[in-house]
Amino acid sequence: MEKGVNQRGESGLSPLIRLADVTKVYPLPAGDVTAIDHLSLEVGRGDFVAVMGVSGSGKSTLLNLIGCLDVPTSGDLYLNGVNVRDLADDPLTELRRDTIGFVFQQFNLIPLLTAFENVEFPLILAQGKNGGLGREEIAGRCREVLASVGLDESLASHRPSELSGGQQQRVAMARALVNDPDILLCDEPTGNLDTRTGTTIMDLLAGMNREGKTIIMVTHDPRVAGYARRRIELVDGRLA
Amino acid sequence: MILFDYARRNIRLHWFRSFLAVIGIVIGVVAISSMGVLGNSLVLSISESLTTVGDTIVVYPQSGAGPMGGGGGGSATGLRITPRQVDEITRAVGTNIVIPVHTGADRVIVGSENRAASLYGMDPADIPEILELEDGIFLRSTTGAMAGKKLAEEFELNVGSTVRIGEDGERVRIVGILKERGIGFDINPDYALVVSDRWYESTYGEEGYNLVVVKVENLEEIDSVKTAIEDALNRRTDVVTVLDTRKVLQTILDAFNNISTFTTAIGGISLIVAGVSILNVMMMSVTERTREIGIIRSIGAKRREVMRIFLYEALVLGLIGSGIGGVLSFGGAYLAVSVMLQSTTYLFVPSSLIYILYGMLFGIGTSLLSGLYPAWRAANLNPIEALRHD
Numbered sequence: 001m002e003k004g005v006n007q008r009g010e011s012g013l014s015p016l017i018r019l020a021d022v023t024k025v026y027p028l029p030a031g032d033v034t035a036i037d038h039l040s041l042e043v044g045r046g047d048f049v050a051v052m053g054v055s056g057s058g059k060s061t062l063l064n065l066i067g068c069l070d071v072p073t074s075g076d077l078y079l080n081g082v083n084v085r086d087l088a089d090d091p092l093t094e095l096r097r098d099t100i101g102f103v104f105q106q107f108n109l110i111p112l113l114t115a116f117e118n119v120e121f122p123l124i125l126a127q128g129k130n131g132g133l134g135r136e137e138i139a140g141r142c143r144e145v146l147a148s149v150g151l152d153e154s155l156a157s158h159r160p161s162e163l164s165g166g167q168q169q170r171v172a173m174a175r176a177l178v179n180d181p182d183i184l185l186c187d188e189p190t191g192n193l194d195t196r197t198g199t200t201i202m203d204l205l206a207g208m209n210r211e212g213k214t215i216i217m218v219t220h221d222p223r224v225a226g227y228a229r230r231r232i233e234l235v236d237g238r239l240a
Numbered sequence: 241m242i243l244f245d246y247a248r249r250n251i252r253l254h255w256f257r258s259f260l261a262v263i264g265i266v267i268g269v270v271a272i273s274s275m276g277v278l279g280n281s282l283v284l285s286i287s288e289s290l291t292t293v294g295d296t297i298v299v300y301p302q303s304g305a306g307p308m309g310g311g312g313g314g315s316a317t318g319l320r321i322t323p324r325q326v327d328e329i330t331r332a333v334g335t336n337i338v339i340p341v342h343t344g345a346d347r348v349i350v351g352s353e354n355r356a357a358s359l360y361g362m363d364p365a366d367i368p369e370i371l372e373l374e375d376g377i378f379l380r381s382t383t384g385a386m387a388g389k390k391l392a393e394e395f396e397l398n399v400g401s402t403v404r405i406g407e408d409g410e411r412v413r414i415v416g417i418l419k420e421r422g423i424g425f426d427i428n429p430d431y432a433l434v435v436s437d438r439w440y441e442s443t444y445g446e447e448g449y450n451l452v453v454v455k456v457e458n459l460e461e462i463d464s465v466k467t468a469i470e471d472a473l474n475r476r477t478d479v480v481t482v483l484d485t486r487k488v489l490q491t492i493l494d495a496f497n498n499i500s501t502f503t504t505a506i507g508g509i510s511l512i513v514a515g516v517s518i519l520n521v522m523m524m525s526v527t528e529r530t531r532e533i534g535i536i537r538s539i540g541a542k543r544r545e546v547m548r549i550f551l552y553e554a555l556v557l558g559l560i561g562s563g564i565g566g567v568l569s570f571g572g573a574y575l576a577v578s579v580m581l582q583s584t585t586y587l588f589v590p591s592s593l594i595y596i597l598y599g600m601l602f603g604i605g606t607s608l609l610s611g612l613y614p615a616w617r618a619a620n621l622n623p624i625e626a627l628r629h630d
Binding site: 064067069070089090093094096097098102104108109110111112113117120121122124125126175179 | 242245246249250253531532535536537538539540541542543545623624627
């Protein structure tokens, strides 16, 4: 993967994620709401950041901005040195597809697709019109990531509704990892799981971080936040 | 193709409402196809029963000052085209063939059967120019007659049979049977006897002709020949009506084509209704799957990829509906044609069957068109709001 080598090579020069005076305002009929208020933040490669704060403090907005689901109202957000403000919808989607993996509290698997197909989906989306991976290579890659999150191979052909919460979250993590992203964005990844299952999921995340994935995780569970290398707290859209 | 599979599975999940929407497409396709086939069969059967008279000009005596005059009713009004006028026509049309015709009717008696039939009196030399022989020989002498195909069948006439023309009339020998000709704008000999002009004139004491047929050799001349006849005969007052059969034929075919277009358009309305129901189903699908759309966007699907998922869904509905509709169209068209035309001769000709293809294409097109707006809506949802949607 030539691209990966280049990115790693640059990483010493600039942080993977850099927010410079970012503000996000949501216009609402009742008046504008400032979700993120002149926030500046840098996250280096391989970091594991826990974002804490009460609900409404702007945690999710921060995650959505870094995840390229939204763009800042003002200020600049750089991913790998690229200013997302300059990107149109398609390149922004490509950037999200190739560098970001989402893990949600609700797992957010597509109910009509099997566990295997859920994992396969982003990988297929990433294949260019010409070239790209063949059918066999795609299947191989999916088996590989499913194994890396510890999902039993016999469960791969099951629909999400036939899986337990822990199993679904493993599938969701495999889906997030399948395109080998630089950044994993996790929104309360253990919020819907019992403590024991939550612990195994967190152990998995910690393992991925050790292998080099940069993780930004929103949580308000201090025990879960304990897995992170760094904690930040948001209050009214600013760093506390 | 995962996007396609995904769309297909969503249809199967909501099979009942998809099924209802498909029924709409099926009905629309069957309606369009059946009406199209019916219209085409109608036009085909009309043009088949009309003889190929595209090269003919018919001159009738002007039967009055009214605009309706000259519709072939020469004999009813007693007006005739005189031999002198025939000469004028002959001079006006140059090398084209001029065939003056007496038309009339009389009792025809064969054995104990006694019926009325049309009579045509023509120069025996002219007969081969506009009529074809089925059996026997063409009329060569003054006596004798040729029988139209339908008349011969009804009276069971053969070459060599004799018929009596008129209650106390002469017995005449049938020398030939004419080929069936269909409905013509000049003469209609299928239910008639054709006799020589001399015989006709001496029997009925006629001098003038009821109509004059001009066969035009070069079709491009047809207009100029028509004008030449009118210039020659209608100098001061209109004494003859000149009919260009090609135009008449065209007018009739145009009329039937219009009818056929109209009925097909009515079929099209049912397809519009089907399109609305597809639109409805697709909008429901988009609304229900708002969250899924958010997920798909978050894992890296572009707007046009989301759009494609929903267009595939519409396409699948259209393909199923049009497929079933196409098959049922054979039945629908058969039913429509056999009820309306009492004949299915023109059902399985390519120009009819193409309407089934058109119907199916319209069905698929309608589905895609109806899916366009819902798909666009889905593609342009805000991913964050979509993710938050329950």
